[in-house]
Amino acid sequence: MLVLLAVVVLVAGLVVRVNPLAVVLASAATAGLAAGLPFLDLLARFGAAFNANKFVTAVFLVIPTIGLLERHGLQERAKQLMRGLRGITLGRLLLAYLLARQLTSAVGLTQLGGQVTMVRPMLAPMAEAAAENDGSGHDSDRAKALAAATDNIGLFFGEDIFLAIGSILLMKGVMEGYGMTAEPFALSMWAVPTAIAALLIHGTRVMLLDRRKRLGADAAADSSTDAAA
Amino acid sequence: MIGLELVYALAGAMFLGFALVTAWHRRDRKGRATALLWGLIALSFLLGDYIGDMANGLLAIVIVVVAASGRTGAAPPESDGTASATALEASARRYGNRLFLPALAIPAIALGGTVLFKSVPGIVKASDATLVSLALGAVVSTVICMVWFRTKAQAPLREGVRLADGLGWAILMPQLLASLGIIYAAAGMGSAVGHLLDYVDTGGSLLAQVALYCTGMALLTVLMGNALAAFPVMFAAMGAPLLVNVQHGDPAAVAAIGMLAGFCGTLLTPMAANFNLVPAALLNLRDTYGVIRAQAPTALAMLVANIFLLYFLGFSR
Numbered sequence: 001m002l003v004l005l006a007v008v009v010l011v012a013g014l015v016v017r018v019n020p021l022a023v024v025l026a027s028a029a030t031a032g033l034a035a036g037l038p039f040l041d042l043l044a045r046f047g048a049a050f051n052a053n054k055f056v057t058a059v060f061l062v063i064p065t066i067g068l069l070e071r072h073g074l075q076e077r078a079k080q081l082m083r084g085l086r087g088i089t090l091g092r093l094l095l096a097y098l099l100a101r102q103l104t105s106a107v108g109l110t111q112l113g114g115q116v117t118m119v120r121p122m123l124a125p126m127a128e129a130a131a132e133n134d135g136s137g138h139d140s141d142r143a144k145a146l147a148a149a150t151d152n153i154g155l156f157f158g159e160d161i162f163l164a165i166g167s168i169l170l171m172k173g174v175m176e177g178y179g180m181t182a183e184p185f186a187l188s189m190w191a192v193p194t195a196i197a198a199l200l201i202h203g204t205r206v207m208l209l210d211r212r213k214r215l216g217a218d219a220a221a222d223s224s225t226d227a228a229a
Numbered sequence: 230m231i232g233l234e235l236v237y238a239l240a241g242a243m244f245l246g247f248a249l250v251t252a253w254h255r256r257d258r259k260g261r262a263t264a265l266l267w268g269l270i271a272l273s274f275l276l277g278d279y280i281g282d283m284a285n286g287l288l289a290i291v292i293v294v295v296a297a298s299g300r301t302g303a304a305p306p307e308s309d310g311t312a313s314a315t316a317l318e319a320s321a322r323r324y325g326n327r328l329f330l331p332a333l334a335i336p337a338i339a340l341g342g343t344v345l346f347k348s349v350p351g352i353v354k355a356s357d358a359t360l361v362s363l364a365l366g367a368v369v370s371t372v373i374c375m376v377w378f379r380t381k382a383q384a385p386l387r388e389g390v391r392l393a394d395g396l397g398w399a400i401l402m403p404q405l406l407a408s409l410g411i412i413y414a415a416a417g418m419g420s421a422v423g424h425l426l427d428y429v430d431t432g433g434s435l436l437a438q439v440a441l442y443c444t445g446m447a448l449l450t451v452l453m454g455n456a457l458a459a460f461p462v463m464f465a466a467m468g469a470p471l472l473v474n475v476q477h478g479d480p481a482a483v484a485a486i487g488m489l490a491g492f493c494g495t496l497l498t499p500m501a502a503n504f505n506l507v508p509a510a511l512l513n514l515r516d517t518y519g520v521i522r523a524q525a526p527t528a529l530a531m532l533v534a535n536i537f538l539l540y541f542l543g544f545s546r
Contacts, residue, residue: 060396
């Protein structure tokens with residue numbers, strides 16, 4: 001039970017805003033020492049884990065291209081494109097993206113989205129431009145954060161419908177360890193109700209973003225003297 | 230056969246290039262330590278597979294010390310050659326919607342390559358096909374941009390390092406947190422949380438048991454940063470012995486919806502840095518936790534939805 005101290009270290013460090021990288025090291029040291037791992041053993045295990053997880057950082061290989069394109073106006077083009085579309089609102093843009101992200105992830109095309117390749121250079125500027133134009137008054141930070149959130153939510157509650165995804169294979173392996181027969185198809189079908197719930201819940205949330213515009217506009221029309229923000 | 234080694238060599242070369250252009254072009258007070266940081270990451274990519282676990286551990290610590298020293302960071306805005314807003318607008322009008330093509334080429338090549346390399350064996354290791362294809366997409370797209378925009382040879386590195394400097398420590402967070410998750414697992418974090426849940430009295434109510442199982446899955450994911458790490462623990466603690474064997478739940482439903490309850494936790498935790506902290510840095514959000522805040526209402530509603538879906542659909546009564 002002492003290892004739970006590592007979580008206390010992690011949360012306390014993040015709350016008092018010590019550099020997060022240092023907090024992670026401190027938490028790892030706490031967990032290892034609480035579990036009675038000798039220090040050098042812990043160092044070697046951490047080193048092995050750090051080296052084995054280099055692939056996580058390798059996705060940043062795309063940033064030179066994204067940087068070049070942004071330097072030549074990619075984000076601005078995404079905004080210009082949105083300004084040219086009639087009737088586009090932050091809510092409608094995000095709903096369309098959510099649906100597209102869920103559907104493509106469900107058939108295994110998870111790489112079509114992503115925070116570095118899709119959200120930063122294209123979706124986030126589009127969301128900013130849509131929020132500026134639809135009169136809803138959502139500030140640019142909020143629009144960008146919701147764009148990132150919608151990409152994650154569409155991915156998480158779409159990808160498990162695809163048979164050959166890591167989480168399905170893990171479940172199959174674990175279940176077989178308990179002598180249960182696990183059909184990947186059955187597991188993926190059980191992800192459908194949750195996917196529909198996600199579309200309804202998050203879809204409703206993003207469409208409610210547009211309601212604020214109408215309420216705001218009505219209020220402004222009611223009282224021309226009062227600035228309804 | 231081509232595998233991850235090639236991707237690592239490429240990433241090492243990229244970070245080494247970042248270090249060199251930083252050392253060469255930057256004269257501000259944060260230039261040196263920033264060059265050192267990118268150089269150390271390059272070292273990790275180029276030599277990590279050859280220097281042994283202990284040296285990798287020390288290298289990780291040195292990288293964290295440099296990154297956390299406060300001496301690294303982006304160049305002052307006036308000197309980094311950022312184009313003005315009007316120049317970018319004009320450039321965007323000039324190149325038009327064709328600007329989207331190289332950006333969309335990356336995922337398209339990543340996708341096509343993955344399918345190709347998995348169906349035609351012998352070129353790329355099947356397990357590494359995704360990352361190799363992504364790297365291929367990045368290289369092809371960079372070359373297209375260089376030819377199209379007629380840039381200097383070092384332009385991709387200078388533009389890339391501008392983004393990397395903006396990301397700062399967030400660029401390393403996913404890798405470090407994945408390592409922390411492994412240490413947590415080795416230290417028995419999963420079973421410790423599993424024991425904690427044993428103290429919760431559900432009073433034999435199926436709904437309470439389902440709620441505890443799903444909430445436990447989300448909570449453990451919040452701590453470990455990954456639903457795939459939480460799943461075996463919670464399935465062993467409650468899923469198999471209680472929900473399947475005693476309450477006769479459909480095993481596939483208990484597993485699948487349990488995993489999706491874990492995903493609700495992923496949306497809530499800074500431990501899932503690549504989904505939550507990296508985008509906040511990428512998008513220059515004022516609030517480091519801005520993406521988590523934007524996700525929280527959906528994540529909590531989805532947790533409740535998963536509890537009821539499992540309760541109503543997963544048990545034959």
